[in-house]
Amino acid sequence: MQTLTISEEPLAEAYSPEEVDDEHLPNWAKRTEFAEDPLGRAYALLVTFLPVELLHLLPSPSEPLTSTNLMLSLSSGQLLCIAYNAGVRxxxxxxxxxxxxxxxxxxxxxxxxxTPSGQDGNKEKPKVWTFRRTENLRLWAAALKLRYMIPLVTTSQLTGNATRNGTPASSPSATTMAFQNGLVPNLFDAPIVARREHLWEEMLHDAVLLWMGAVVSEKRGET
Incomplete structure (x- = not known):
């Protein structure tokens, strides 16, 4: 497994946010836009942040936008990692x-x-892809926790169960730490999302909207 590398916060002067008026904000961050359509706001943010050559991987603008078709396009974690980096930049x-x-x-x-050559290739490829999707999603989730302090936790952290290698969950538990900071933990299990198992869409949907909300708040100068 590759090392999940995320640059840490640099030592710098304190940053004091100043609220920005709507007229100076991009469409995806305007308070007057997408007021009751968070999914539409997330889509607009993704369209802005992703390179043109990857936009075809998102649901077509000509199709009705649903949580399912948007989450399916994001479930490999690749677009999320790329859009995250663009937002940070x-x-x-x-x-x-x-x-x-x-x-x-x-x-x-x-x-x-x-391609014809790809179709004749190794039948184990889907398993390899699932592993790589999981790594992308774990990397994205770790970045959200570090950069935006979004409280994403795994099932084992919420329940206090041991991890897959038998090592007990860290202490204090993620649940306790989250509540100490006044934040409710949100369940996000990268392997479940990567395999599209039970509740995968809900987990990813909630995490995407939390990320979108954090990016929007920062852009508005609210955080």
């Missing part, structure tokens, strides 16, 4: 980048699999 606090070399290019693997 455009912010006034440009730290917490995900190492680009650690992001698995799932889109390229899937495109290759559609």
């Amino acid at each position: 455009k912010s006034k606090k440009p730290w917490g980048y995900i190492n680009k070399t650690a992001i698995h290019d799932i889109a390229a693997l899937e495109a290759e699999a559609e």
Whole structure:
């Protein structure tokens, strides 16, 4: 497994946010836009942050936007990591980048699999892709916790169960730490999302909206 590399916060002068008026904000951050459509705001943010050559991986603008079709397009973690880095780069606090070399290019693997040579390849590829999707999602979740202090926790952290290698969850538990900070923990299990198992869409949907909310608040100068 690759090292999940995220740049840490640099030592710098204190940052004092100042609220920005809507007229000076991009469409995805305006208070008057997407007021009751958080999914639409998240989509607009992704369209802004992702490079043009990857936009075709998102649901088509000509189709009705649903949680399911948007989450399916994001479930490999690749687009989330790339959009996250773009958001950090455009912010006034440009730290917490995900190492680009650690992001698995799932889109390229899937495109290759559609070719005649790819279809005749190793039947184990889907398992490898699941592992790589999991790594992308773990990297993104770790970045959200570090950069935006979004309280994402795994099932084992919430229940206090041992991790897969038998090591007990850290103490104090993630639940206790989250409540000490006045934040309610949100369940996010990267392997479940990568395999699209029970509750995967809800987990990813909630995490995406939490990330979007943090980026929007920072852009508005609220945090």
